[in-house]
Amino acid sequence: MGGPSVRGMTNAVVVEGLVKRFGENTALGGVDLTVSEGTVLGLLGPNGAGKTTVVRILSTLLQPDAGRAEVAGLDVATQADQVRAAIGLTGQYAAVDEYLTGTENLEMVGRLYRLGKKEARSRAGQLLERFDLTGAANRPAKTYSGGMRRRLDIAASLIARPRVLFLDEPTTGLDPRSRLGMWEFIADLVHDGTTILLTTQYLEEADRLADRMVVIDRGQVIARGTADELKAQVGGERLELTVGTVEQLAVVTDALRPLAHGELHADQQTRRLSLPVTGGTDTLAEALRRLSSARADVLDIGLRRPDLDDVFLTLTGRSAEDADPDSAADEPTATVSAGAQS
């Protein structure tokens, strides 16, 4: 399993057989994963899957019951102090001191990472600027909106330029513009050589940011690989088109049958035709040629690649949305589909 690493050859994170129990509840039932240096691993899973538990163990906040974890070549159990100096952590819920201003928050964290006074100050200034917080830099964080706190929290985890960064649902609660900004920023960090493990419920986000993905559900890895590999598990691309009438549906079905790599699916009700294809846009061009010589009247046509919602549905038999085993009552971030909260 697992494709070749995209850039680095060594692993910045190694997790082997990680088990964590909370009383009767097994949060992690033997998780294995690696993150190659300088790449992004997306850890995906529904509520309660165990994503946060993995992050908390890797950032030395929790001790595993069994298994081993290494970060930046250091054992999280026996070399916790050195691990902390090499990592940055942004937890699932913003951990900023609301009585301190943005600048004070960042300077405090910088000092605790043992940066000099001057360096802490200049890094704080840079990061506030980068995260669009310069205007609010001297206001107590109490007055910040949720998205601003979130950005400040991420800035704090970056103050000492960590080699390995853990981001637990970094864009939950951000508006679409801030989310895009965050994506760009994460891409910049990777470009500068930072290794990132990020958890997300936004499948679009993992698709966009992560070199490789690990999907967990109820503490077990259920799939891993690149986005393309995961999508291949679900099936390849499909050609989908919509026509105006039932007669037309018969016409286009006849015209396109030779292109189908498997079962065609024609739906009389919605007058939609869907067929598995290979060959990408060449096939699309060929389809258009056939449709025009058959004088078919097509309202809408497109190639559709399976998204990770399809992946999840195929792997678990249920969609990511209704997978939450616990009650979502105390979870402020229950929405799952990308872009749902705009």
Added chain:
Amino acid sequence: MSTLAETVSDSVVITRRNLIKVKRVPDLIVFATLSPIMFVVLFRYVFGGAIQGLPPGVSYAEFLLPGIFAQTVVFGSTVTGASIAEDLQKGLIDRFRSLPMSRSAVLIGRTVADLGLNVISIVVMALTGLVVGWRINSSIAEAIGGFLLLLVFAFAISWLMAMVGLLVRTPEVVNNASFIVIFPLTFIADTFVPLETFPTVLRHFAEWNPVSTVVRAARELFGNMPAGLPEPDAWSLQNPVLYTLLWAVAILAVFVPLSVRAYLRTSSR
């Protein structure tokens, strides 16, 4: 492990952070100054006439003030527990625990900042006391010793409360719990009335209650002991400074390591 210099520098960073909160949240400073003023004035003028058992000629204000000092700083120390619980709830303890900082700095910074608040309280109370008739009748060195003893005792209680905060984890519950414990502790003591007026059982408890001895030690060091009171039978009250210091050292010896251990194992959820 962090070096001593690193621990000191991290503790300074955390202390500063805690004091910034005091600056920005006026309630804290109001609580730390107004309630002691209220207590001084209330006891002095409302109960002052009714409280019996003092030999004639002793000013109730002089007898009272060291008791108020002690009660106020002990209550002031309970802030430590609530603040730690708040940091825990807001995820800040997680943030700190993920940083390569000294393991004890968060708790040291907390207890030192709360000590700072207690210093402010004591200054305010002493000034109020002087207005309502309290006087220091001893040497400057003794008086300073009196203030220091009160602060050392309060600092020890802060560490005990840090442990409570880490275990209880909800600021409101910490407040209620400490009220239930601290209130009797400061009242079943010679804080406001001489022990001679207590029923026997309560008196025995009060004699060995360190709040009684810190109050008595302060009275002696400020020169506020009424001359005519009978010599106490209990060793604790005969050697109040020593007995109080023993308690402070014992509390610190137990709760500094316990609290640091609890801090290292705790997490926000």
